[in-house]
Amino acid sequence: MYSKAVVLLSGGLDSAVAAAVAKSNDYDVYALTVDYGQKHQRELQAAQNIGNAIGVQEHKIISVPLNRLGKSSLLQSGSELPTSRSEDEIGKGIPSTYVPARNTILLGLGLAWAESLGADAVFIGAHTIDYPGYPDCRPEFFKAFQKVSELGTKQGVEGKPIEIKTPLLEMSKDKIIKLGNKLKVPFELTWSCYKGGKKACGVCDSCVIRRKAFSQAGMEDPIEYE
Amino acid sequence: MYSKAVVLLSGGLDSAVAAAVAKSNDYDVYALTVDYGQKHQRELQAAQNIGNAIGVQEHKIISVPLNRLGKSSLLQSGSELPTSRSEDEIGKGIPSTYVPARNTILLGLGLAWAESLGADAVFIGAHTIDYPGYPDCRPEFFKAFQKVSELGTKQGVEGKPIEIKTPLLEMSKDKIIKLGNKLKVPFELTWSCYKGGKKACGVCDSCVIRRKAFSQAGMEDPIEYE
Numbered sequence: 001m002y003s004k005a006v007v008l009l010s011g012g013l014d015s016a017v018a019a020a021v022a023k024s025n026d027y028d029v030y031a032l033t034v035d036y037g038q039k040h041q042r043e044l045q046a047a048q049n050i051g052n053a054i055g056v057q058e059h060k061i062i063s064v065p066l067n068r069l070g071k072s073s074l075l076q077s078g079s080e081l082p083t084s085r086s087e088d089e090i091g092k093g094i095p096s097t098y099v100p101a102r103n104t105i106l107l108g109l110g111l112a113w114a115e116s117l118g119a120d121a122v123f124i125g126a127h128t129i130d131y132p133g134y135p136d137c138r139p140e141f142f143k144a145f146q147k148v149s150e151l152g153t154k155q156g157v158e159g160k161p162i163e164i165k166t167p168l169l170e171m172s173k174d175k176i177i178k179l180g181n182k183l184k185v186p187f188e189l190t191w192s193c194y195k196g197g198k199k200a201c202g203v204c205d206s207c208v209i210r211r212k213a214f215s216q217a218g219m220e221d222p223i224e225y226e
Numbered sequence: 227m228y229s230k231a232v233v234l235l236s237g238g239l240d241s242a243v244a245a246a247v248a249k250s251n252d253y254d255v256y257a258l259t260v261d262y263g264q265k266h267q268r269e270l271q272a273a274q275n276i277g278n279a280i281g282v283q284e285h286k287i288i289s290v291p292l293n294r295l296g297k298s299s300l301l302q303s304g305s306e307l308p309t310s311r312s313e314d315e316i317g318k319g320i321p322s323t324y325v326p327a328r329n330t331i332l333l334g335l336g337l338a339w340a341e342s343l344g345a346d347a348v349f350i351g352a353h354t355i356d357y358p359g360y361p362d363c364r365p366e367f368f369k370a371f372q373k374v375s376e377l378g379t380k381q382g383v384e385g386k387p388i389e390i391k392t393p394l395l396e397m398s399k400d401k402i403i404k405l406g407n408k409l410k411v412p413f414e415l416t417w418s419c420y421k422g423g424k425k426a427c428g429v430c431d432s433c434v435i436r437r438k439a440f441s442q443a444g445m446e447d448p449i450e451y452e
Binding site: 032060062063064065066068069070071094098099100101102103104105107108109111112113115116135136138140141144145147148150151152153154156157 | 258286288289290291292294295296297320324325326327328329330331333334335337338339341342361362364366367370371373374376377378379380382383
């Protein structure tokens with residue numbers, strides 16, 4: 001019998017690769033997608049399609065209205081999204097797209113499902129290199145959250161804590177793309193753009209980072225841009 | 227100007243006392259109540275009434291469907307609630323009323339709101355003495371979560387981490403009741419019973435603990451029992 005893992009699947013490229021890593025490590029994948037009040041639904045549809053394509057045991061999409069609690073340009077009623085910024089600018093400070101306590105909440109939800117499934121791990125596709133400004137994408141944050149898993153859950157108390165797995169944490173985006181390519185991730189189904197258009201905008205921070213990484217990986221990005 | 231604090235307000239007695247403690251420490255209180263798929267809505271109505279009575283700056287009630295993720299006798303579609311158990315039995319093991327990762331998720335939501343308010347603290351009315359079986363009511367859990375607050379939020383990175391405040395953590399329930407009495411907590415509005423009847427059942431674990439504590443405090447419990 002395979003072990004079970006909950007994978008936080010956002011619809012983006014990174015979490016799709018994280019799911020593929022979980023599968024390649026012989027986990028049965030339970031995909032969890034959270035509709036947290038993003039500005040558009042495009043990402044959620046992408047998550048559904050990715051889950052179907054890679055083959056998961058079960059896929060839950062749940063609503064948690066973070067837009068009612070936090071301020072972020074990613075959320076409904078938030079400010080304008082940053083576009084057409086240079087890579088230098090993207091790397092500086094805490095970006096307006098930071099969603100307060102998002103990874104804490106997502107991992108908490110992942111833990112809850114993992115406990116009731118008796119799963120061994122929760123996978124998250126976070127990485128730090130391209131997003132140095134996000135406090136909750138740093139290795140020390142995940143280490144602290146691992147402690148919460150050990151101390152705050154039944155499985156932790158019983159000596160079989162659920163592991164927080166961050167297989168992409170120290171990888172650059174072009175390396176993540178190469179790894180995903182090896183694992184046959186359906187990149188054409190992933191959605192990175194901060195906007196919800198028919199095609200990706202190509203100029204928001206997320207599109208800029210994605211396009212550069214595909215180019216560095218020497219691969220063609222299969223999605224269409226405006 | 228007063229400092230701001232988010233207080234997790236469940237509708238129960240403990241969180242009402244925690245809110246009163248926050249007010250008595252000169253915080254402006256922002257009450258956060260989470261409808262997480264409890265078996266009944268009685269507690270949520272109680273939370274609303276308590277918020278109104280003690281006077282909060284703002285009160286948000288948000289839905290987070292933990293019943294879709296976790297197994298617990300407290301949740302919709304969960305097993306039968308434990309009733310008519312002796313105090314000895316109540317103290318043993320992890321009870322069926324444990325909701326996987328609940329405090330991690332509640333505190334994560336509290337952090338999110340606290341960040342966007344620029345609040346200094348998140349108050350939670352948890353305590354360990356009467357609930358030794360809940361992993362996420364133990365001091366070591368809250369210490370681990372404090373680290374998450376320090377490392378996983380913008381305010382933490384900027385050197386002004388949001389404090390996780392557990393003013394009742396080491397208090398027995400009768401002491402909590404005495405403190406609440408001093409702070410004029412409207413106990414008649416609080417709801418502790420695991421069931422959602424017109425009157426409290428008097429025999430579930432939560433009623434048993436509450437009644438004994440009022441009696442130990444030498445006070446009359448103002449709510450009606452069946």
